[in-house]
Amino acid sequence: MKMSIKDRFESKYIKDPSGCWLWHAGVTSSGYGAMYVSGKMELAHRIQWELINGNAPGELFVCHHCDVPRCVNPNHLFLGTQKDNIQDMVKKGRRSHLIWTKNNTHCKHGHLFDEKNTRWVTEKSDTHNDCTYRACKLCYNTYMRRWRAKRKANG
Numbered sequence: 001m002k003m004s005i006k007d008r009f010e011s012k013y014i015k016d017p018s019g020c021w022l023w024h025a026g027v028t029s030s031g032y033g034a035m036y037v038s039g040k041m042e043l044a045h046r047i048q049w050e051l052i053n054g055n056a057p058g059e060l061f062v063c064h065h066c067d068v069p070r071c072v073n074p075n076h077l078f079l080g081t082q083k084d085n086i087q088d089m090v091k092k093g094r095r096s097h098l099i100w101t102k103n104n105t106h107c108k109h110g111h112l113f114d115e116k117n118t119r120w121v122t123e124k125s126d127t128h129n130d131c132t133y134r135a136c137k138l139c140y141n142t143y144m145r146r147w148r149a150k151r152k153a154n155g
Contacts, residue, residue: 005037006051012044013072020071031069048072049079061085067092107136 003011012025012035023033023044033044049062052074056062063085066076080088106112117137 005047009035009044009047009051009072015073018066019073020066020068020076021073022068023070023072027070033070033072044070044072045077048074049077063088107139109136109139111136111138 013021013023016022026034028034034041035044035047036042037047045064046056046062049056056079060079060081063078063080064071064076065078104113111117113134113136118134119137119140121133121135
C-alpha cells in the first residue's frame with residue numbers, strides 16, 4: 001500500500017531539543033529539506049505549511065522564524081513576500097553575501113581571490129538594501145565564453 005504524503009513526510013524529521021523539527025532526508029544544495037511529491041521535488045518546509053494550512057499562494061514564500069533551513073516545525077514557519085523574507089533576513093543580520101564568503105580565500109572552483117582575479121558586483125534592488133559581493137573573474141570569463149558559444153550555436 002502506498003504511503004500518504006503526510007505519512008511519508010512525518011517519517012523524515014526528528015524533533016530537536018532546540019524546538020526545531022529537523023529534516024533528515026534529502027536536502028537541496030542550499031540546505032533546505034526536500035522530498036518528491038507527485039514526481040516533483042518540493043521543499044519540505046513548504047510541504048509542511050501546506051499539510052497544516054492548505055495550499056500557500058504561489059507568490060508567497062514559506063519563511064523560517066528560526067533561520068534553520070532544515071526545520072519543518074509549523075510554529076517556526078510564516079508566509080511572506082520576497083520583500084518580507086529579505087527584510088527578515090536584514091533584521092537578523094544575514095543580508096550580505098559577504099558575510100558568507102568574507103573568509104574565503106578561493107572561489108568554489110579553487111581560484112584565488114586576489115586583486116587581479118576579484119570583481120566586485122553590486123546588485124541594486126527596490127525591495128531591500130543594495131548587496132555587494134565579490135566574484136571570481138576567471139569563473140565569470142569561463143561562464144561568459146560558454147554562454148556566447150551556446151548563443152552563437154543557437155543562432
